[in-house]
Amino acid sequence: MLLAQILLNGVLLGGLYGLMALGMALVWGVLNIVNLAHGAFVMLGGYCVYFIFTGLGIDPFAALPFAFLAIFVLGYLLQRYVLNLIVRSAQLNTLLITFGLDVVLTYLAQLAFTADFRTINPSYAGANVTLFGLTLPLLRFAAFVAALLFAALLWVILQRTRLGRAIRATAQNLTAARLYGVDPAQLYALTFGLGVGLAGAAGGLYGMVAQVTPYIGATLTAKSFVITIIGGLENPFGIVLGGIVIGIIEALASIYIGATFTDAISFGLLLIILIVRPMRGLRTA
Amino acid sequence: MLRWVVPALCVIALAALPLTGNDVLVQYGIDALLFATLAQAWNILGGFTGYVSFGNSSFYGLGTYGTAIAMAQLHWPFGVGLALGAFLAVACAVLFGIPILRLRGHYFAIATLGLSATLAAIIANLNISGKNIGLILPLTRADNAFYEEALILLIAATATVAWIAKSRFGTALLAIREDEDAALVMGINTTRYKIAALALSAFFTSIAGGIHAYWITFVDPAGSFDLTLNVRMIIMAMFGGPGTVYGPLIGAFTLSAVYDVLASSISTAAALLFGIVIVLAVIFMPRGLWDLARGFRQDGVRYFLQNIRANRL
Amino acid sequence: MSAVPLLQAKELTKHFHGLLAINSVSFDLQQGEMLGLIGPNGAGKTTLISLISGTLPADGGSLFFEGNPIDRLPPYARAHLGIGRTFQVTKPFPRLTVLENVAVGSLFGLNGGVHDLKEARAQARKLLEFTGLAHRADQQGDQLGGPDRKRLELAKALALRPKLLLLDEVMAGLNPSEIDEVVAIVKKIRDGGTSILVIEHVMRAIRSLSDRIIVLHHGEMLAQGEPNAILADPRVIDAYLGKRRA
Secondary structure, three states: OOHHHHHHHHHHHHHHEEEEHHHHHHHHHHHHHOOOHHHHHHHHHHHHHHHHHHHOOOHHHHHHHHHHHHHHHHHHHHHHHHHHHOOOOHHHHHHHHHHHHHHHHHHHHHHHHHOOOOOOOOOOOOOEEEEEEEEEHHHHHHHHHHHHHHHHHHHHHHHHHHHHHHHOOOHHHHHHHHHHHOOOOHHHHHHHHHHHHHHHHHHHHHHHHEEEEOHHHHHHHHHHHHHHHHHHHOOHHHHHHHHHHHHHHHHHHHHHHHOHHHHHHHHHHHHHHHHHHHOOOOEEE | OOOHHHHHHHHHHHHHHHOOHHHHHHHHHHHHHHHHHHHHHHHHHHHHEEEEEOOOOOHHHHHHHHHHHHHHHHHOOOHHHHHHHHHHHHHHHHHHHHHHHOOOOOHHHHHHHHHHHHHHHHOOOOOOOOOOOOOOOOOOOOOHHHHHHHHHHHHHHHHHHHHHOOHHHHHHHHHHOOOHHHHHHHOOHHHHHHHHHHHHHHHHHHHHHHHHHHOEEEOHHHHHOOOHHHHHHHHHHHHHOOOOOOOHHHHHHHHHHHHHHHHHHOOOHHHHHHHHHHHHHHOOOOOOHHHHHHHHHHHHHHHHHHHHHHHHO | OOOOOOOOEEEEEEEEOOOOEEEEEEEEOOOEEEEEEOOOOOOOHHHHHHHHHHOOOOOOOOOEEOEEEEEOOOOOHHHHHHHEOOOOOOOOOOOHHHHHHHHHHHHHHHHHHHHHHHHHHHHHHHHHHOOHHHHHHEEEEEOOOOHHHHHHHHHHHHHHHOOEEEEEOOOOOOHHHHHHHHHHHHHHHOOOOOOOEEEOHHHHHHHHHHHEEEEEEEOOOEEEOOHHHHHHHHHHHHHHOOOOOO
């Protein structure tokens, strides 16, 4: 296959990954919660869109906002009534509780949806366009564009709305934000909801290009980590770019090296980045 | 003096277990003892410094493969195999620790996530480790020998943790956990102590892996470098009581029992319940069973509310 | 007093994301001296202390302790040499007892500290008495109130047996009689041979604690000299915008 084609495939997939990682980065950057259940929310978003599409016949892209909303509400409630209870606890505890949540969500999904593979297959799924000798699968391209749109939406919310300002203030200094009238419980819940909502939207897109099962969460969480570290917590563009980098690496690896090494390569990259370019506040001595 | 009575009695009771002649119990016992060692070993870094390692499954894997390669490929005795596994694991811990333990808290945790996957991929491609198929170890003697060996290993690991808890070394680890910036200005070379703790952790973990490998006479990359193993040892240590001497043991023994009972019934409901237990435990008893016992005796039900009040937003 | 100053700072510079927090600051601190460091909020005083203790790396300039360069040394190595500091926002080890908090300093302080736990605890106990915390020895670090936290910060730094003690606003939030107590303690520390760099806003304390004063403003050295002259200097008064606290 032409190198350019591989790169194109990688970029298209990567946009989706970037959106997925944005959700994790938001929660991590603002709430200082590393969400090990992140992939589970992606998975649930995928199921949402799948069922809206197959059950109600609504176009998957039109279903995305509903999936986003549904997962947003779920995330809001979880943060407000469960996670807010342990927020000031040691780091390890947030890792553990989100791990527990991941187990609960995965197995609830298994009970509710069975382990069958699901794909979201709209009628235009097979359509291609040829551009400069490269095949551009329309569905994947649309998914890529949708991912970028959601990312832009996040940017707009963060930069131009009151809520976004409050979120950014809280990320910098919770105490100061409190003094300005920010209600932390509400804000944390909204931010978490927003973060996992984006994950859910990414899940809906993921279901269009790959298969959804209850178990896809773990790998997607790991992928989101790697992308978040590569992109850095401060910079949303960096994260989308990081997603594209991972997408390209995966595309290259699956053709030239084989699937076994894909994980190892991503993590190898992660290790290198952590060692060579530690983020602010990262080092001890 | 009295402090030693209960532990001594427990050791005697455990050591005498094989005398019951119940094979299933012995096998369950080996599993439980090895898991207790894994939890205790993880506790050395995780409980005392607060640094969460998802890389202990790597050390476990290196321990299994060290033993397997030594015995199956090189025809060396078991003891040498264990030593090889331990050497590989400790070397890995130090080499990995030097660059990565300079990072804080959750960055370290994430970095360790990748270690297992990377090592598994490497092992799966080497001839000496049997590539993806794995290795078969020589078949051997009765389970009782493994049981006693696992018990001795657990005692050694626990004795080490007991020493750490009362030593200058342990004080440094605790200071790192409590406030790493303050520890630095108070003269503690934090990176060096973290590496030492990781190396100790790797040592005991790898020996447990070696014993397990010889016991089930089989190793393969997927089973040896299984991340869920790491998660289980973390949960056991945390559930029992991180940073304490007996907490991880209690966590390991109780959760092993729970896990086995649940697994024999409906497995999805069991896993679901497990997840819910974890969530509730983090909310209501974040310091583990050991602290729960102490706190409940002191304050009764208010202990749970105190925990929430201390940790909520 | 020896000829070589205990601490020499030469053109120290520090940026944060393009913001120049410390700009080419130079000063000496002599053996046995008490140097006051004042300046309005945001002047960079705590940053300067962090550069000396090694908590933050400098971006330019050099630091000498007892005549030797220490720029490349991490904080723990500087503690071994004899530099101790308190934190403005106190950092007790929350779940260690007050005694254990201080014992950490004895165990890892000057020249690597002592290796015997009993000895460390004995030293710690003496320091708790010296700072008036003996009755709280078995309480957990995070259970102390404001003034006691400040005392604990001080005791921890003293446990390092420092040759140079960096005090960052140890009097903040204390009432006048508590301030007098701390001033007396600090004077006793100096009389014991320790050199001290004191950051303070409480002017009455600074007056009685300083042999000399240096003034930082917007990260730059504004003035240095004898206390009465400095505190009457119109530039210094302007820098504080006329807000003087007695």
